[in-house]
Amino acid sequence: MTRPRSLVLVALVLALVAAGAAGWTGWSWWSAAHDDSLRYSQTRDEVLRSAQQAVQNLNTLDYRTAESGVDLWVESTTGTLRDQLTQGRQNFLTQIRKAKTVTTAKILDGAVTELDDRAGKASVIVAIELTVTPAAGRPTTKRERLAGQLTRTGSTWKLSSIGQVPVSAA
Amino acid sequence: MPTPTSEPPSRTVARRLTRRRTLVDRTPPAPADSSAADSSAADFSSADFSSAGSSPGDQSPPRAQPLSPARRAWLPALILGVCAVLLGGLAVWFAQQAHQVRAAAGTNTALTDNAATSEANGQVATAVNTLFSYHYNDLDKTQQAARTLLTGKAVCQYDQLFAVVRQHAPQQRLVVTVTVTNSGVEMLTGNRARVLVFATQSDTSTATKQTATAGAMFAVDAVRRDGSWKVENIDTFNGESQTSSCG
Numbered sequence: 171m172t173r174p175r176s177l178v179l180v181a182l183v184l185a186l187v188a189a190g191a192a193g194w195t196g197w198s199w200w201s202a203a204h205d206d207s208l209r210y211s212q213t214r215d216e217v218l219r220s221a222q223q224a225v226q227n228l229n230t231l232d233y234r235t236a237e238s239g240v241d242l243w244v245e246s247t248t249g250t251l252r253d254q255l256t257q258g259r260q261n262f263l264t265q266i267r268k269a270k271t272v273t274t275a276k277i278l279d280g281a282v283t284e285l286d287d288r289a290g291k292a293s294v295i296v297a298i299e300l301t302v303t304p305a306a307g308r309p310t311t312k313r314e315r316l317a318g319q320l321t322r323t324g325s326t327w328k329l330s331s332i333g334q335v336p337v338s339a340a
Numbered sequence: 341m342p343t344p345t346s347e348p349p350s351r352t353v354a355r356r357l358t359r360r361r362t363l364v365d366r367t368p369p370a371p372a373d374s375s376a377a378d379s380s381a382a383d384f385s386s387a388d389f390s391s392a393g394s395s396p397g398d399q400s401p402p403r404a405q406p407l408s409p410a411r412r413a414w415l416p417a418l419i420l421g422v423c424a425v426l427l428g429g430l431a432v433w434f435a436q437q438a439h440q441v442r443a444a445a446g447t448n449t450a451l452t453d454n455a456a457t458s459e460a461n462g463q464v465a466t467a468v469n470t471l472f473s474y475h476y477n478d479l480d481k482t483q484q485a486a487r488t489l490l491t492g493k494a495v496c497q498y499d500q501l502f503a504v505v506r507q508h509a510p511q512q513r514l515v516v517t518v519t520v521t522n523s524g525v526e527m528l529t530g531n532r533a534r535v536l537v538f539a540t541q542s543d544t545s546t547a548t549k550q551t552a553t554a555g556a557m558f559a560v561d562a563v564r565r566d567g568s569w570k571v572e573n574i575d576t577f578n579g580e581s582q583t584s585s586c587g
Binding site: 174175177178180181182184185187188189191192194195196198199202203205207208209210211212214215218278279280281282283285294295297299313315317337338 | 413414416417418419420421423424425426427428430431432434435437438441442444445446448449450451452453521522523524525526535536538540553554555557559575577
């Protein structure tokens with residue numbers, strides 16, 4: 171009778187330890203999933219990713235595939251920026267076909283400067299290097315300092331404004 | 341005559357006896373009562389056993405079926421063991437989920453830790469303004485201030501840059517003002533930070549009375565030492581080749 175009884179004790183201790191571990195890790199998961207700063211941190215990373223992708227899209231245009239390129243511009247944006255791009259669509263297409271240039275962008279760096287998770291608004295700064303290859307002649311590169319705003323639309327973040335940071339005599 | 345003399349002692353003996361009796365009589369009832377209570381309790385338990393149809397010494401209806409006592413003895417252990425395994429598995433799964441959530445968020449506290457973020461941002465911006473602003477007449481002032489703001493690789497980077505400044509600034513009577521216009525902390529983990537900086541550089545040559553302004557972009561890797569942020573590396577996005585001489 172002592173063997174099963176001591177085994178019950180061992181099993182009881184193991185079960186209690188396992189229950190304690192499950193309680194602890196369960197709480198850990200729950201608190202991580204409900205941790206505002208962790209969620210905020212994830213949103214920040216998502217905003218930066220979206221911003222860099224959108225900036226990349228908006229600064230990439232090949233005259234041979236201009237139509238899909240401009241479609242991508244529109245897709246990457248929201249609000250007034252999207253309206254502007256939609257309205258200017260035909261104009262851009264005529265210009266790019268005339269110029270016969272291929273523009274590619276390389277994201278050098280970027281940072282989220284403001285993030286209002288609740289309002290779904292964010293501000294970013296992005297450093298890019300543009301390479302413009304004309305129909306004839308050598309490609310030229312230039313760097314641009316961009317500042318933009320993003321707005322959450324549904325579950326994704328899209329650019330609602332973007333522009334070069336002016337070189338002002340501060 | 342003897343009676344009056346004999347009577348009192350006998351009475352006193354009788355009294356003593358009665359006193360003794362009462363003393364003796366009073367002491368036994370307590371144990372007697374308790375033993376009665378014990379026996380009645382025992383009677384109840386034995387009555388229960390007897391009503392169950394077995395004598396108190398022999399606690400085995402199991403004896404009729406010889407396999408089940410062993411099974412019954414092992415059953416709690418088995419149930420608890422299964423519980424232990426299930427709970428253990430649950431614990432492992434919870435731990436993995438928690439780890440995934442935390443790993444997805446990373447350790448970057450830029451913006452999530454508001455105070456630390458604005459501190460790093462502000463101090464790096466101030467450092468940049470101080471480091472790259474100079475007056476041809478007082479270059480030592482800038483270089484001295486730089487000593488407290490730089491650390492590691494940046495010391496070497498800055499020395500190389502300032503060697504050029506020392507050559508040209510006095511000739512052209514240059515007054516350079518650098519102002520950070522935009523900056524954002526992209527990474528902040530403990531005492532390390534990376535800040536993307538957009539600055540405006542305004543060069544005024546007092547010799548020609550001309551001012552030129554230009555925009556600059558670079559990232560600053562900073563470390564926090566003794567409560568203040570120091571510039572450790574300046575990344576101008578030109579790859580490693582530009583700064584390789586500084587190790």
